[in-house]
Amino acid sequence: RKEVEQDPGPFNVPEGATVAFNCTYSNSASQSFFWYRQDCRKEPKLLMSVYSSGNEDGRFTAQLNRASQYISLLIRDSKLSDSATYLCVVLGSGSSNTGKLIFGQGTTLQVKP
């Protein structure tokens, strides 16, 4: 089982739609979680960190469910510019993982006019 799993999609949605992505992680000791955004053939960039109480940044909302070991990202009022791949990222824990980020394979979003 992969340490971080995502549905690769693609998710095809019209402009203005609300879309949600989920991600599951296998290590229950993981403490830090992030969503990165990657445009086609470009480098990944941090979109937002995911806090235990959930957090919102404009149209983006991230949630963490520790009991079920999943993280979600909700995008409201989708824009064409939201089209990208969204990477779920978990900070490794344990002696062999300290300081390393573990990336999911990414979920591709296509927002259409």
Place this chain on the structure above:
Amino acid sequence: DADVTQTPRNRITKTGKRIMLECSQTKGHDRMYWYRQDPGLGLQLIYYSFDVKDINKGEISDGYSVSRQAQAKFSLSLESAIPNQTALYFCATSPRGTGTYNEQFFGPGTRLTVL
């Protein structure tokens, strides 16, 4: 100027050749990383360095070596390139610390093709 730069940006080479990919950063970060990305597999960690004299293997280090020449420079070598090393390679940096300091900043990537 970009904070994390990689050279070359694109490279086509032949099986058996030695290749070096270079990464430089002006962010003053202690930690540097090399990843490869293949379609459908996400980013896989090759090597990482938490300080100038610190080198650690990642998930997929076989066939690769690295050198941390200075705080700002971290190079990746393929001693004898093979076709399944064809991939997009990213260098990344992060500051020392925890929590929000775990954000990694990526270079623009090097697209390597091994024929």
